[in-house]
Amino acid sequence: xxxGNEARRAGRGVLIGVPIEVLGFALxxxxxxxxxxxxxxxxxxxxxxxxxxxxxxGKAFEQARHLISRLHAATTGRVLSSRWSIx
Numbered sequence: 001x002x003x004g005n006e007a008r009r010a011g012r013g014v015l016i017g018v019p020i021e022v023l024g025f026a027l028x029x030x031x032x033x034x035x036x037x038x039x040x041x042x043x044x045x046x047x048x049x050x051x052x053x054x055x056x057x058g059k060a061f062e063q064a065r066h067l068i069s070r071l072h073a074a075t076t077g078r079v080l081s082s083r084w085s086i087x
Contacts, residue, residue: 013046017038020034
């Protein structure tokens with residue numbers, strides 16, 4: 001049962017990033033800095049090692065970069081055409 005309590009405590013702890021982001025954006029801090037600090041706090045609260053947190057940041061950056069390169073070809077006309085064809 002002890003393991004279940006630890007899991008519940010860690011489950012609540014990972015939400016620490018939400019108030020960090022809300023406060024950081026409300027105080028108009030640099031968005032990249034706010035998200036990075038919130039991610040580090042969330043990863044630490046979730047029990048991840050520093051290397052795992054940095055690795056997760058790198059993986060997310062690479063995926064976002066790939067998505068942006070795919071969206072580069074999405075002109076306004078193509079986006080609207082595809083939207084209307086789906087409807």
